[in-house]
Amino acid sequence: MSTLAKVAMGMIGHLEAKPLETSQLAVINLPAPAQDGGLPLMEALRLRGSQREFLPTPLPPQVLSDLLWAAYGVNRPAENGHTAPTARNAQEIDVYAAMPTGLYLYEPVSHCLQLVESSDVRRVTGYQDFVDDAPLDLIYVADHGRMKQIPAAQRDSFASVAAGAISENVYLYCASAGLATVIRAWIDRTALGEAMGLPPDGQILLSQTVGYPTRKH
Helix, strand or coil: CCHHHHHHHHHCCCCCCEECCCCCCCEEECCCCCCCCCCCHHHHHHHCCCCCCECCCCCCHHHHHHHHHHHHCEEEHHHCEECCCCHHHCCCEEEEEEECCEEEEEECCCCEEEEEECEECHHHCCCCHHHHCCCEEEEEEEEHHHCCCCCHHHHHHHHHHHHHHHHHHHHHHHHHHCCEEEEECCCCHHHHHHHHCCCCCEEEEEEEEEECECCCC
């Protein structure tokens, strides 16, 4: 769907997810993430950048596992520490994965994906046309109910910082793994929240598209 068509549908409240014709797995158990290897940090930083052209090729299970762990996985199990920081360790960010097979919530502790919606939500994750066909659109949602220790006036900014840290982890992983990615904020948040079935405390912050590049960066 073109960007102009999405904008028009959004204006009349008709930007919606695409129903799926087949049943989906309720849980996707990801393989153990590979926590070694990859490019040296400075080389990954040199290659890090945004790309907006993606092949529709699905990400293999191991790549998806490594990507999600790099984004917000548990790297210190004894204290439930994550690969990205949050203020007062509120861990208020939920990472959703919109894929052709449905919308899933990433569970960092069990390192699996839980089915949330049996529909293709990708086209609602942003007005850009490329989000419809890329294999993965990540959605970063803040649950303000977990931020009781943070003053209400600061919750939006603190949650945005946490989502930014997660998105940068994704950028560095993609640079190391030869993937393309771009962070996005041009979103019809009302339509996306409805498509995701979010509760009132859920605040959509950003979305990030990931896939194989159509050409070398």
